[in-house]
Amino acid sequence: MSIYKQLESLSISLPPVTAPVASFVSSVGSGNVLYLSGHIAKRDGKPWAGRLGADLTTEDGKTAARGIAIDLMATMHTALGDLNRVERILKLMVLVNSAPSFTEQHLVANGASDLLSEVFGDKGKHTRCAYGVAQIPFGSCVEIDLIAEIAG
Amino acid sequence: MSIYKQLESLSISLPPVTAPVASFVSSVGSGNVLYLSGHIAKRDGKPWAGRLGADLTTEDGKTAARGIAIDLMATMHTALGDLNRVERILKLMVLVNSAPSFTEQHLVANGASDLLSEVFGDKGKHTRCAYGVAQIPFGSCVEIDLIAEIAG
Amino acid sequence: MSIYKQLESLSISLPPVTAPVASFVSSVGSGNVLYLSGHIAKRDGKPWAGRLGADLTTEDGKTAARGIAIDLMATMHTALGDLNRVERILKLMVLVNSAPSFTEQHLVANGASDLLSEVFGDKGKHTRCAYGVAQIPFGSCVEIDLIAEIAG
Numbered sequence: 001m002s003i004y005k006q007l008e009s010l011s012i013s014l015p016p017v018t019a020p021v022a023s024f025v026s027s028v029g030s031g032n033v034l035y036l037s038g039h040i041a042k043r044d045g046k047p048w049a050g051r052l053g054a055d056l057t058t059e060d061g062k063t064a065a066r067g068i069a070i071d072l073m074a075t076m077h078t079a080l081g082d083l084n085r086v087e088r089i090l091k092l093m094v095l096v097n098s099a100p101s102f103t104e105q106h107l108v109a110n111g112a113s114d115l116l117s118e119v120f121g122d123k124g125k126h127t128r129c130a131y132g133v134a135q136i137p138f139g140s141c142v143e144i145d146l147i148a149e150i151a152g
Numbered sequence: 153m154s155i156y157k158q159l160e161s162l163s164i165s166l167p168p169v170t171a172p173v174a175s176f177v178s179s180v181g182s183g184n185v186l187y188l189s190g191h192i193a194k195r196d197g198k199p200w201a202g203r204l205g206a207d208l209t210t211e212d213g214k215t216a217a218r219g220i221a222i223d224l225m226a227t228m229h230t231a232l233g234d235l236n237r238v239e240r241i242l243k244l245m246v247l248v249n250s251a252p253s254f255t256e257q258h259l260v261a262n263g264a265s266d267l268l269s270e271v272f273g274d275k276g277k278h279t280r281c282a283y284g285v286a287q288i289p290f291g292s293c294v295e296i297d298l299i300a301e302i303a304g
Numbered sequence: 305m306s307i308y309k310q311l312e313s314l315s316i317s318l319p320p321v322t323a324p325v326a327s328f329v330s331s332v333g334s335g336n337v338l339y340l341s342g343h344i345a346k347r348d349g350k351p352w353a354g355r356l357g358a359d360l361t362t363e364d365g366k367t368a369a370r371g372i373a374i375d376l377m378a379t380m381h382t383a384l385g386d387l388n389r390v391e392r393i394l395k396l397m398v399l400v401n402s403a404p405s406f407t408e409q410h411l412v413a414n415g416a417s418d419l420l421s422e423v424f425g426d427k428g429k430h431t432r433c434a435y436g437v438a439q440i441p442f443g444s445c446v447e448i449d450l451i452a453e454i455a456g
Contacts, residue, residue, distance in 0.1 A: 023414065023421035024432040028394050030337065030453045033182065035395050038433030051404075090180050091187050093297075095435050098287045100203075106289040110175065117175035128176040129190030129297040131247050132287030135402045135436030137410040145397075145433040149182045185334065242332050243339050245449075250439045252355075258441040262327065269327035280328040281342030281449040283399050284439030301334045 003083040006119050007073075014074040027079040032087070034079060034148045038095070039071045040140035047138035053102025056141055061096060061104075064142045065111030072112075072146050073119065085151050089116050089126040093145040098132025105130040112144055155235040158271050159225075166226040179231040184239070186231060186300045190247070191223045192292035199290035205254025208293055213248060213256075216294045217263030224264075224298050225271070237303050241268050241278040245297040250284025257282040264296055307387040310423050311377075318378040331383040336391070338383060338452045342399070343375045344444035351442035357406025360445055365400060365408075368446045369415030376416075376450050377423065389455050393420050393430040397449040402436025409434040416448055 007014070019026060020037075027036045041048040041064035048064050050056040056064075077083050094109035096102070109130035116124040136143045159166070171178060172189075179188045193200040193216035200216050202208040208216075229235050246261035248254070261282035268276040288295045311318070323330060324341070331340045345352040345368035352368050354360040360368075381387050398413035400406070413434035420428040440447045 023417040023429065024396070025429045026431070028392060028429075028431050030392060030394050031183075031335075035431045035451075037431040038435070049407075088180060088182060090182050092176070093433070095433075096287075100286060103201075103287055103289060103291040105287065113175040125175065125177045125180075127178070127180050127187045127189040129245070129247075129295070130289060131190070131285045131295055133435045134286045134404060134438045135400075135407055135409065137407060137434060139407040143433070143435055147187075183335075240332060240334060242334050244328070248439075252438060255439055255441060255443040257439065265327040277327065277329045277332075279330070279332050279339045279341040281397070281399075281447070282441060283342070283437045283447055286438045299339075 003119060010118065012070055014077055015071065017074050017078040026075050032150045032152050034150050036072060036075055036146040038143045038145045039068050040136060040138065041068055041142040047140040049139035050141040051097045051099050052108060052141060053099030058104045058107050061108035061142055062111030065094065065108050066115050068142060068144045069112035069115045072144060076148065080150060086120060086123060086148050087151045088123050088149040089120060090149055091147040092126050092128045094128065094130040095133045095136060095143040097136045097141045102132060105132050108142060155271060162270065164222055166229055167223065169226050169230040178227050184302045184304050186302050188224060188227055188298040190295045190297040191220050192288060192290065193220055193294040199292040201291035202293045203249045203251050204260060204293060205251030210256045210259050213260035213294060214263030217246065217260050217296065218267050220294060220296045221264040221267045224296060228300065232302065238272060238275060238300050239303045240275050240301040241272060242301055243299040244278050244280045246280065246282040247285045247288060247295040249288045249293045254284060257284050260294060307423060314422065316374055318381055319375065321378050321382040330379050336454045336456055338454050340376060340379055340450040342447045342449040343372050344440060344442065345372055345446040351444040353443035354445045355401045355403050356412060356445060357403030362408045362411050365412035365446055366415030369398065369412050370419050372446060372448045373416035373419045376448065380452065384454065390424060390427060390452050391455045392427050392453040393424060394453055395451040396430050396432045398432065398434040399437045399440060399447040401440045401445045406436060409436050412446060
């Protein structure tokens with residue numbers, strides 16, 4: 001099934017992507033590898049601030065991570081023109097804004113991993129590194145970085 | 153010398169590997185690059201919890217990092233069938249669960265770097281990024297992520 | 305224009321590079337991808353210690369990140385022999401030693417991103433992941449990791 005039908009069946013619409021006005025970019029391709037910039041959690045179009053284990057629950061974090069996965073797909077769609085060109089999601093790095101006592105970064109990360117797996121099937125099964133960080137730009141609760149392989 | 157003879161001479165036996173029951177995987181190959189998921193420190197088969205500079209010493213951290221390097225080799229052995237196919241360890245990312253005052257992440261990381269260098273020789277000489285994080289899943293003291301080049 | 309003329313026009317001279325006396329290395333090439341080790345901020349040849357949001361200002365952090373970008377270019381120059389071989393800066397990972405309240409990691413990172421963009425033009429426009437970490441080796445205020453594509 002096409003990735004877009006899969007997204008539709010999940011009632012997901014990809015948001016518009018605006019390029020950063022900066023000296024960095026949202027994505028760069030090199031050979032058949034696509035690198036994406038870290039995407040931060042947003043709610044109502046603004047950074048979703050908060051710290052897991054303090055202001056936010058694990059469930060909030062999962063929701064935030066799922067939202068970032070949608071934004072990452074939107075960035076890949078814009079970069080590639082067609083998400084069906086994604087051959088494999090290679091790696092997610094999931095950064096969780098964490099109070100010192102919070103140790104469920106892996107459960108937060110599942111919000112993104114599960115969705116990518118649902119949308120891309122076996123091609124969405126990636127390697128992953130999830131951990132707690134001291135802060136994230138704009139106080140955002142989660143940030144995710146992605147590397148994908150693109151069909152030749 | 154074969155990598156397995158080298159492991160034997162160091163009295164290292166690779167543990168069995170169990171695939172994560174999740175929407176992510178332990179390793180993904182892309183071209184001749186193998187990406188591994190972050191592996192956390194374990195002791196007696198359970199997460200080795202603790203924070204460097206608080207509950208654990210630098211020497212403990214080195215031991216934990218060395219143990220993770222063994223687990224990473226076990227994952228590569230399972231993924232590749234033969235560790236002699238490793239052409240080069242390209243990169244380690246070493247995350248150390250750190251109290252605010254702990255600044256010896258590089259010494260902790262040496263526990264993994266030194267072992268990979270002993271086992272793989274020049275092919276084990278990698279680039280590295282080591283730093284202190286706010287937390288790690290299950291409260292584990294160290295987490296390591298690895299990228300390797302595989303012979304064509 | 306040659307990268308070296310560009311550096312000269314910015315009055316930047318690349319410092320000498322000393323290889324780490326360790327089981328890891330400053331850079332490794334794999335195919336046409338060059339991986340660099342994390343480089344920490346230095347001042348007067350010593351680690352520039354401090355925490356953003358506590359001992360150091362955002363402006364200090366930008367200066368530190370710019371200095372690291374110079375060191376990263378020095379490492380690439382040593383590895384490649386000629387910086388004009390850099391086809392694209394693919395990714396920066398910018399780690400900022402952050403007090404819990406500091407949320408301007410992206411502004412700190414601009415110190416490196418802006419310089420690479422000035423020196424390499426469009427080839428310097430990279431993807432980026434910037435966030436706050438709990439500590440950095442030697443208490444350094446910023447650490448940056450880089451991946452580049454090299455001309456075939």
